[in-house]
Amino acid sequence: MWRLLLGYVRPHRWALLAGALLSLVTGATGLLLPLVARGLIGDLAHDRSITWPLLAMAGLVVANAAVGALGSYVLRRTAESVVLGARRALSSYLLRLRITAVDRSEPGDLMARITSDTTLLREVTTDSLVALGTGGLTLVATVVLMGVVDPVLLGVTLAVIAGAGTVLGAIVPRINRASRRAQDAVGVMGASLERILGALRTVKASGAEHREERTLHEAAEESWRQSVSAAKWSAAAGNTAGLAMQIAFITVLAVGGARVATGAIDVGTLVAFLLYVFYLMSPIQQVVGAVTQYQTGAAALARIQEALRLPAEPPAGPAPLPTAGAEPATLAFTDVRFRYADDLPYVHHGVSFDIPARGMTAFVGPSGAGKTTVFSLIERFYDPGSGVITLDGCALADWDLPRLRSAIGYVEQDAPVLSGSLRDNLLLGNPEADEDAVTEVLRTTRLDGLLARLPQGLDTLVGHRGTKLSGGERQRVAIARALLRRPRLLLLDEATSQLDAVNEAALRDTVADVARSTTVLVVAHRLSTVTMADRIVVMDAGRVRAMGTHRELVDADPLYAELAATQFLATAG
Numbered sequence: 001m002w003r004l005l006l007g008y009v010r011p012h013r014w015a016l017l018a019g020a021l022l023s024l025v026t027g028a029t030g031l032l033l034p035l036v037a038r039g040l041i042g043d044l045a046h047d048r049s050i051t052w053p054l055l056a057m058a059g060l061v062v063a064n065a066a067v068g069a070l071g072s073y074v075l076r077r078t079a080e081s082v083v084l085g086a087r088r089a090l091s092s093y094l095l096r097l098r099i100t101a102v103d104r105s106e107p108g109d110l111m112a113r114i115t116s117d118t119t120l121l122r123e124v125t126t127d128s129l130v131a132l133g134t135g136g137l138t139l140v141a142t143v144v145l146m147g148v149v150d151p152v153l154l155g156v157t158l159a160v161i162a163g164a165g166t167v168l169g170a171i172v173p174r175i176n177r178a179s180r181r182a183q184d185a186v187g188v189m190g191a192s193l194e195r196i197l198g199a200l201r202t203v204k205a206s207g208a209e210h211r212e213e214r215t216l217h218e219a220a221e222e223s224w225r226q227s228v229s230a231a232k233w234s235a236a237a238g239n240t241a242g243l244a245m246q247i248a249f250i251t252v253l254a255v256g257g258a259r260v261a262t263g264a265i266d267v268g269t270l271v272a273f274l275l276y277v278f279y280l281m282s283p284i285q286q287v288v289g290a291v292t293q294y295q296t297g298a299a300a301l302a303r304i305q306e307a308l309r310l311p312a313e314p315p316a317g318p319a320p321l322p323t324a325g326a327e328p329a330t331l332a333f334t335d336v337r338f339r340y341a342d343d344l345p346y347v348h349h350g351v352s353f354d355i356p357a358r359g360m361t362a363f364v365g366p367s368g369a370g371k372t373t374v375f376s377l378i379e380r381f382y383d384p385g386s387g388v389i390t391l392d393g394c395a396l397a398d399w400d401l402p403r404l405r406s407a408i409g410y411v412e413q414d415a416p417v418l419s420g421s422l423r424d425n426l427l428l429g430n431p432e433a434d435e436d437a438v439t440e441v442l443r444t445t446r447l448d449g450l451l452a453r454l455p456q457g458l459d460t461l462v463g464h465r466g467t468k469l470s471g472g473e474r475q476r477v478a479i480a481r482a483l484l485r486r487p488r489l490l491l492l493d494e495a496t497s498q499l500d501a502v503n504e505a506a507l508r509d510t511v512a513d514v515a516r517s518t519t520v521l522v523v524a525h526r527l528s529t530v531t532m533a534d535r536i537v538v539m540d541a542g543r544v545r546a547m548g549t550h551r552e553l554v555d556a557d558p559l560y561a562e563l564a565a566t567q568f569l570a571t572a573g
């Protein structure tokens with residue numbers, strides 16, 4: 001944990017050191033004031049001019065305020081930079097997460113780790129690290145001086161401190177545990193919020209507001225309970241340190257008194273030593289405060305570290321997109337076996353097929369046959385357990401991941417639109433697409449009519465997951481976005497919802513047109529799609545059971561004939 005924190009702090013070590021030094025200088029100017037005041041009183045008593053002492057005092061007061069303000073600004077700024085560093089590192093990492101890791105995580109919890117947990121690093125950096133540094137230094141210096149004055153009394157003091165240290169050793173992990181649970185509860189709250197806000201219509205329609213409200217409140221209350229528990233143990237730690245110092249004071253007085261009585265030390269030594277015990281109070285409180293404060297930060301760091309341990313794709317820059325007229329891709333699956341996790345059953349049991357460049361291939365089969373999984377494997381969201389997938393004859397594992405994905409346009413079945421403007425959505429896959437290309441794609445996907453109706457045109461906001469668009473419009477926006485990438489391989493997971501006849505016919509024409517120059521794979525739910533496909537891959541229970549054209553398969557494959565007769569959505573146009 002320390003190493004992770006130091007990793008975030010290291011780039012700012014000089015600023016942190018400067019802030020700590022400025023704090024020390026502020027303290028020193030504060031200490032000088034009484035001395036100047038004493039001089040001033042002396043001058044007054046002896047009827048001397050007090051102009052210089054007054055100027056010196058004024059100067060010290062101003063310097064103290066200015067240096068103090070600068071010191072706290074530098075420290076605060078450094079702390080914010082540490083938070084920024086952690087947020088940047090974590091958000092970059094989360095964007096690279098493997099889909100397997102995303103499947104296992106709650107997005108709301110991951111969000112809390114970036115927003116809430118990183119905030120806790122702020123206090124750890126300034127208060128905790130600086131207090132540990134300055135308090136620790138003062139502590140060591142005082143202990144050394146105490147040793148010089150009287151080693152025996154130092155031994156007595158250290159024994160008391162060691163006793164208190166043992167008690168603190170038992171308390172500190174409790175602060176850590178409670179802080180961790182409090183932050184976990186914040187994560188649970190984030191996850192519940194994301195769950196609810198992501199489907200508020202369904203929650204309302206199901207009349208589930210009160211039950212969901214209870215879940216949220218429970219998480220908030222758990223966080224409160226654990227934070228209160230952490231506060232309780234922090235207070236106990238602070239008071240233990242205070243108590244230890246009082247005990248040390250009394251013990252030193254008793255043992256020192258006895259030593260004075262036996263003549264081992266003189267009264268002056270005892271008084272000096274007692275003064276040091278008194279001086280020890282502040283740095284010890286500072287160090288204990290820093291250690292307890294660190295526990296909250298350590299809990300947050302542990303949660304950040306957990307997120308950073310999730311499997312991620314290797315870092316890589318963006319790859320150039322295919323240029324106009326780029327050759328279409330060829331694809332082959334050879335005996336691919338795949339399951340989503342080690343404890344889940346296989347979804348693909350030896351899938352094999354060959355897709356030549358150009359043309360349209362439709363994947364059909366009963367629900368759960370593993371059709372969408374074929375697309376996820378091509379995008380390398382997951383890697384197969386065994387078997388080989390090749391694109392252009394080269395195994396996917398040997399492809400540079402950004403290059404592989406830049407060759408592919410993917411239209412998901414669900415949630416294919418992101419919050420933001422229509423333009424953001426269209427240009428997501430190719431921000432450099434020019435106006436002409438956008439206009440052309442809007443025309444072919446029949447979005448031009450929609451655009452003409454929107455007062456803000458391409459700058460219209462589409463809402464969370466495109467809720468302000470209809471289901472059919474969302475699908476067409478997703479297709480337009482994929483086409484703007486000029487993909488060499490287009491993966492189209494057809495929506496099960498019915499498009500109106502006119503739009504469907506138009507889209508069919510568009511896809512047929514694209515298939516002349518690009519390899520197109522469609523998970524088909526419409527008879528009209530399969531009848532126009534150059535080849536159809538019939539999948540059932542994780543296997544390819546037949547391949548051919550519609551006409552061939554209706555005669556040759558009973559499952560296909562049944563699907564064609566019953567399951568496909570009615571032909572339109």
Ligand SMILES: Nc1ncnc2c1ncn2[C@@H]1O[C@H](COP(=O)(O)OP(=O)(O)OP(=O)(O)O)[C@@H](O)[C@H]1O
Nearest residue numbers: 103340344347365366367368369370371372373374
């Ligand atoms: N992320 C996942 N984690 C675990 N199991 C999954 C995951 N995604 C899909 N599955 C399972 O894998 C199987 C195949 O899913 P897939 O989405 O490939 O089916 P499909 O043929 O596309 O079905 P549909 O036509 O209903 O979309 C299903 O049994 C599904 O429950």
